[in-house]
Amino acid sequence: MGKNRLSKSTFIRGLQCEKSLYLYKHHYKLKDPAPSSLQAVFDQGTNIGVLAQQLFPNGADASPENHFKMVESVTKTLDFISQGETIIYEATFLYNDVLAALDILVKDQEGWKAYEVKSSTKVTETYIKDAAIQYYTISNSGIDLKDISIVHINNQYTKDGELDINQLFNIESVYDKVLAFLPRIPNEVKRLKNVIESSGIPKIDIGPHCSEPYDCDFKGTCWKHIPDYSVFDISRLNTDRKFDLYNKGVITLNQIDLGEESLNPNQVLQVQSEINGTSYIDNIKIRKFAEGLNYPLYFLDFETVGTAVPVYDGSRPYQQLVFQYSLHKQETLISSIEHKEYLANPSQDPRIGFIEQLIEDCSNSGDILVYNIGFERGKLNDLIEIFPEYSNKLEGIINRLKDLMIPFQQKWYYTPEMRGSYSIKAVLPALVPELSYNDLDIKDGGTASNTFLSMINGTFQGNIEEARRQLLEYCKLDTFAMVKILEKIRMV
Numbered sequence: 367m368g369k370n371r372l373s374k375s376t377f378i379r380g381l382q383c384e385k386s387l388y389l390y391k392h393h394y395k396l397k398d399p400a401p402s403s404l405q406a407v408f409d410q411g412t413n414i415g416v417l418a419q420q421l422f423p424n425g426a427d428a429s430p431e432n433h434f435k436m437v438e439s440v441t442k443t444l445d446f447i448s449q450g451e452t453i454i455y456e457a458t459f460l461y462n463d464v465l466a467a468l469d470i471l472v473k474d475q476e477g478w479k480a481y482e483v484k485s486s487t488k489v490t491e492t493y494i495k496d497a498a499i500q501y502y503t504i505s506n507s508g509i510d511l512k513d514i515s516i517v518h519i520n521n522q523y524t525k526d527g528e529l530d531i532n533q534l535f536n537i538e539s540v541y542d543k544v545l546a547f548l549p550r551i552p553n554e555v556k557r558l559k560n561v562i563e564s565s566g567i568p569k570i571d572i573g574p575h576c577s578e579p580y581d582c583d584f585k586g587t588c589w590k591h592i593p594d595y596s597v598f599d600i601s602r603l604n605t606d607r608k609f610d611l612y613n614k615g616v617i618t619l620n621q622i623d624l625g626e627e628s629l630n631p632n633q634v635l636q637v638q639s640e641i642n643g644t645s646y647i648d649n650i651k652i653r654k655f656a657e658g659l660n661y662p663l664y665f666l667d668f669e670t671v672g673t674a675v676p677v678y679d680g681s682r683p684y685q686q687l688v689f690q691y692s693l694h695k696q697e698t699l700i701s702s703i704e705h706k707e708y709l710a711n712p713s714q715d716p717r718i719g720f721i722e723q724l725i726e727d728c729s730n731s732g733d734i735l736v737y738n739i740g741f742e743r744g745k746l747n748d749l750i751e752i753f754p755e756y757s758n759k760l761e762g763i764i765n766r767l768k769d770l771m772i773p774f775q776q777k778w779y780y781t782p783e784m785r786g787s788y789s790i791k792a793v794l795p796a797l798v799p800e801l802s803y804n805d806l807d808i809k810d811g812g813t814a815s816n817t818f819l820s821m822i823n824g825t826f827q828g829n830i831e832e833a834r835r836q837l838l839e840y841c842k843l844d845t846f847a848m849v850k851i852l853e854k855i856r857m858v
Contacts, residue, residue: 370562372464372555373436377499378492380558382579385570389584391562398586409825410674414485415469417675418517420531422472422481425453436465443471447509459507464555466503469517477512480504481537485674487521487684489538492579497540498547502555515539519683525676534675534683572612574605593618595640600633601786632777636786648778649858655773656856662732665694665770665852667844668742669837671815677822678715680752688745689716689818692841693727694849703849709838712821721749725759732766735848737790739769770848779855794847797854801847808840 370391372380380387389396419425428442439458446454457471470481482497493516501514515537523533561568572589576582592598596618597611616622619640622629629637635646670686681687693706706727710716728734736742746764750757773779774788783796791810794801803809808817814837820826826833 370463370559372499372558372562374466374496374499377464377555377558378496378579380561381495381554383570383575383582384558384561385568385588386582386584387558387561388564388567389587393567393587396587397583400583411485414519414674415483417531418481418483418535419455419470421517421535421537422453422470425455425470426451427455428458429456430458436467439467440465457504459503459509461503461506462555463559464499464503466500468500468504471504471509478509480511480514481517482514483517485519487519489516489518489540490579494540494543494547498544498551499555501544502548502551513539513541514544515541519674521683521685523676524682525679527679529675573609577605595619595785597622599786600629601636601788603629603633633786635777635780639780639782643782645781646777646779647858651776651778652773652855652858655778656852659735659768660731660733661699662695662697662729664728664732664734665696665845665848666728666734666736666742666767667692667841667848668745669811669814669818669841670745671818671822673819673822678717685748686745687717688720688749690814690837690841691720691724692838692845693724694845695727696849703846705842705845707838707842709834709841710818712818717749717753721753721756721760724763725756728763728766730762733768734763734766735768735770735852737769737771737844737848739767739771743767770852773855779858790844790847790851793851798847798850801843801850803840803843806840806843807836814840 376387376390379390426446428439428446430436430438430442436458437460439456440460443454443457443459446457452473454471456467456469458465458467460466468480469483472479472481480497480500482493482500484493486493497514497516501511505511517535517537520534520536523530572592576585576588582588597603597616598608600608600619611617611622611627619637622637624634624637638644639646668688669690671689672684672686674683676683676685678687689710689712691708695704695706696702697704706723708720708723708727710719743764746760750760771788771790774784774793777788779797781796784792787793791803794803808814817826817833817837821830821833
């Protein structure tokens with residue numbers, strides 16, 4: 367595609383930030399490396415787009431040979447229209463150097479209608495603008511569009527037997543909203559073309575626009591003057607307040623005047639800890655927390671996977687389904703640590719096996735420590751909803767849960783190394799630096815989830831047994847980290 371040409375994605379990029387658009391067009395190599403998880407998102411979007419074609423079957427496909435040959439699709443689309451095709455996939459149009467590829471173009475008794483497919487569960491303002499640039503390009507190419515709609519995932523659909531495509535998707539007309547935005551399009555197109563054709567990088571400072579509506583992939587360039595630890599890391603400080611500080615020239619925490627700035631007690635503690643290099647430990651509250659734990663003591667962590675298209679009966683789009691847990695157990699304060707674990711077979715619904723082994727491994731007494739209780743409690747309640755026959759046992763487990771995150775969330779134990787965060791990924795290196803996720807092949811829950819998802823979909827490439835070992839190793843470290851963290855806070 368020509369450097370000065372706009373697509374719907376570059377149009378949306380330009381609306382978000384002119385600088386991002388310019389860098390994308392002229393300094394593409396400055397883009398931040400894409401996280402590995404991003405490919406899974408792209409793949410999912412592609413798969414959803416193909417699946418949605420079943421709503422309008424037997425269409426002609428105008429897809430180009432590759433992304434660099436998009437203009438081929440323009441010719442294909444026009445040929446299909448002249449040949450009388452009434453359903454066209456990837457229908458592509460070019461007008462005023464704006465290229466728009468539409469997921470599905472349909473002609474019925476009322477005329478031509480446009481359908482853009484999104485893997486999200488609702489229509490956003492950005493999608494309206496996206497549809498508007500498509501409408502502008504298509505309608506100016508001689509196609510009289512009678513309607514334009516967003517096809518998106520219906521997250522209230524529960525799979526029961528064969529996948530019901532008509533239930534999986536919602537079709538929502540955005541015609542009126544597109545027409546309302548349409549008068550802005552010509553001026554916006556002109557403005558963004560001028561940006562592309564300008565002689566230098568637009569002088570735009572960082573701001574909330576760096577993350578709204580999307581995280582910009584040029585942050586590494588635009589944010590390089592921001593240190594690794596800054597006012598943007600102040601815990602639970604809203605974005606506008608962070609940029610208020612930045613715009614006043616306050617970038618690091620030691621530049622903050624606590625007499626001038628209105629911060630809550632936990633934020634003040636974080637700032638003071640950084641300025642003074644001191645830790646804060648509330649011995650009384652921590653001791654009360656530790657002494658209130660009932661043995662045998664369990665340390666539990668779940669891993670989950672969510673798919674846009676539900677795979678198993680009784681599941682909904684994007685519902686997070688448990689597929690793995692790690693469980694460390696200590697009978698008494700001085701007992702050695704035992705370990706149990708579960709990792710599902712991706713070819714089967716993981717939940718029944720998960721439930722039955724969890725019930726067995728957790729026995730009937732003792733507290734079960736988790737890190738961020740809302741997550742595990744929520745997943746267990748989901749299981750009760752789908753499998754009520756296990757409700758008594760699972761409710762018994764829920765009633766035994768206690769949250770190891772509380773001492774850190776409440777700042778009863780805080781060190782400068784935590785940098786305002788109370789996530790286990792921040793607490794562990796601060797308290798137990800000898801333990802680390804860095805040496806693991808799978809280092810985070812997102813990667814674990816994507817790995818298992820690829821196994822479910824049959825797209826996994828590599829040694830499955832080795833990948834299963836890596837999944838078990840990662841989840842095991844999560845619960846062993848909890849064991850060591852508790853040991854550490856017991857020492858205060």
